[in-house]
Amino acid sequence: MIKLTALFFLIMFVIGTDTFLISPLIPTLQKLFHIPTEYAGWMVGAYALGYAIFALIAGPLSDGWDRKKVMFSGMVCFSVSTILCGFATGFWTMFLFRFLAGVSAAFTAPQVWASIPALFPSAKTAKVSGIVMAGLAASQAFGIPIGGLLAATHWSYPFFTIGACSLLVAIFIPYALPEMKPNQDQRTRLPIFKRYVPLLTSRIARRSFLAHFLFQCGFFAAFSFIGKWMTDRFHLSVDQVGYVMFFLGLGNIVGSFSGAYVIKMLNRFNTMVVGILVSIACFIALPHLPSVASFEGVYFFIFANMGIVFPLIMGMLNSLNPTIRGTISSLANSIMYAATTLGSWFAGLIYATFNGFSAVGIFAVICFAGSLFSFIASGILTNHAKTKKDHAS
Numbered sequence: 001m002i003k004l005t006a007l008f009f010l011i012m013f014v015i016g017t018d019t020f021l022i023s024p025l026i027p028t029l030q031k032l033f034h035i036p037t038e039y040a041g042w043m044v045g046a047y048a049l050g051y052a053i054f055a056l057i058a059g060p061l062s063d064g065w066d067r068k069k070v071m072f073s074g075m076v077c078f079s080v081s082t083i084l085c086g087f088a089t090g091f092w093t094m095f096l097f098r099f100l101a102g103v104s105a106a107f108t109a110p111q112v113w114a115s116i117p118a119l120f121p122s123a124k125t126a127k128v129s130g131i132v133m134a135g136l137a138a139s140q141a142f143g144i145p146i147g148g149l150l151a152a153t154h155w156s157y158p159f160f161t162i163g164a165c166s167l168l169v170a171i172f173i174p175y176a177l178p179e180m181k182p183n184q185d186q187r188t189r190l191p192i193f194k195r196y197v198p199l200l201t202s203r204i205a206r207r208s209f210l211a212h213f214l215f216q217c218g219f220f221a222a223f224s225f226i227g228k229w230m231t232d233r234f235h236l237s238v239d240q241v242g243y244v245m246f247f248l249g250l251g252n253i254v255g256s257f258s259g260a261y262v263i264k265m266l267n268r269f270n271t272m273v274v275g276i277l278v279s280i281a282c283f284i285a286l287p288h289l290p291s292v293a294s295f296e297g298v299y300f301f302i303f304a305n306m307g308i309v310f311p312l313i314m315g316m317l318n319s320l321n322p323t324i325r326g327t328i329s330s331l332a333n334s335i336m337y338a339a340t341t342l343g344s345w346f347a348g349l350i351y352a353t354f355n356g357f358s359a360v361g362i363f364a365v366i367c368f369a370g371s372l373f374s375f376i377a378s379g380i381l382t383n384h385a386k387t388k389k390d391h392a393s
Contacts, residue, residue: 004119005128007169007176008112009135011075014166015105016139018082019047021158022098028155033091046095048337050102055334058107060195060327067111067118067180068173074108075170083163086156110329113314117325118180127260129311134256138249195327205320207378209335211371212313215276216336218367219306221343222283222360226299229357234292244296251300255307262308268316269381275309276372283365287358316380343367 022029022043029035029043058070081100088094112132120128150157199205230236230244263271282302289295317332318325350359375381 001120001124001128003176005131007172008116008128008132010169011071011108011112012132012135013139014162014169015078015109016136017142018078018101018105018162018166019139021162022047022085025151025155025158028151029094032155033088033094035091043091043094043098046098047102047105048341050099051106052102052334052337052341053106054103055106055110055330055337058110058330060324060330067115068177071108071111071115071177072170072173074104074111075166075173078104078108079163079166079170082159082166084159086159086163106330106333110333113318113329113332114325115177115180117315117318117322119178125315126263126311129315130256130259130307133259133307133311133314134253136252136256138253142246142249195324196331198321198324199328199331202320204378204380207374208317208320208380209331211374211378212317212332213335213339214367214371214374215309215313216339217343218364218371219343220340221347221367222286222364229351229360230292230295233357234295236292244292247296248299248303251303252307255304256311257307258304259308259311263312268312271312272309272375272381273372275305276368279305280365280368283361283368287356287361320380 026043035043061070078101081097081104085094085097085101088097113129116128116132117125150161199209226244226248230240236244266274279302282298282305286295286298289298314329314332318328320328347360347363350363351357353359
């Protein structure tokens with residue numbers, strides 16, 4: 001089981017690192033490819049666009065295939081498309097290769113979350129999910145510094161390095177992962193989008209996915225403007241912002257590794273309620289903090305909370321219906337990227353309108369409060385025996 005956990009950790013690490021890899025390269029690529037500022041962000045958005053669109057298709061398809069083969073094929077394609085980014089000759093070739101990397105990740109990453117409850121006993125699911133989430137958290141902490149360090153030699157080196165590492169990880173999948181062929185029931189033979197019907201017709205599923213959307217929308221709205229707010233408020237340089245982000249990523253790692261113990265001690269309901277309420281209090285206080293050190297301390301705590309709560313959310317969503325875990329994981333990931341796009345866009349509007357981070361913090365608080373209310377109202381946080389009749393089936 002240790003080798004499977006390590007494999008899933010590495011898969012999420014390389015996929016997460018690739019997500020954040022291009023951020024420090026945007027000024028360089030903008031000059032190299034002569035890209036106007038208003039279009040430069042699409043080199044990042046292309047990845048999210050490919051992921052959000054194809055995750056909706058990848059999930060239902062993977063429920064009818066062997067997850068081992070899907071994960072291996074997805075990682076190989078992800079590696080190739082990332083390496084091709086290093087050979088991009090202009091905006092549109094970079095856009096295409098980043099889009100393909102997002103598509104490949106959309107087929108790969110959801111298989112990880114769908115495989116955990118299938119391969120590990122329920123008592124270990126939370127712990128393994130936390131460790132795997134730590135891989136994503138580590139990518140947030142190290143993605144920008146790695147990209148910046150390698151790009152100091154040449155802008156293409158980060159893509160070649162992550163692509164090669166992804167291929168190396170892919171090689172281990174056939175040896176470490178057992179076959180996970182689908183159950184041959186009627187659900188797996190349904191048309192692709194009809195496999196979402198059990199989720200759309202379930203009260204618990206609808207409210208849980210709404211809560212998931214609000215949670216991600218609030219968090220990524222605030223996350224997107226951390227750098228700008230630190231620059232405006234504390235006059236930090238780009239390098240200094242990068243170091244702060246590294247520290248915050250460590251908070252996410254701490255939360256991910258400690259999540260299973262916290263959930264065991266408090267139970268799912270109390271962990272979710274306490275985690276979100278504490279985060280709400282932190283977002284209210286953030287705009288009024290007097291120093292960078294106090295900001296780092298509070299946001300470190302927020303990231304630690306996210307490291308605990310996010311795997312809990314993914315685990316609960318995957319428990320809705322064991323026969324369509326790939327569909328659930330893909331829908332959850334697609335919703336996360338859609339929430340990221342919407343939250344970042346709306347946060348930009350209110351940041352500019354109200355000239356500061358206070359409005360963004362209030363928006364995050366509203367989203368978090370709505371998320372907590374939706375989770376409680378859905379019933380997914382209560383004892384499984386009390387809610388199993390309402391679960392998607």
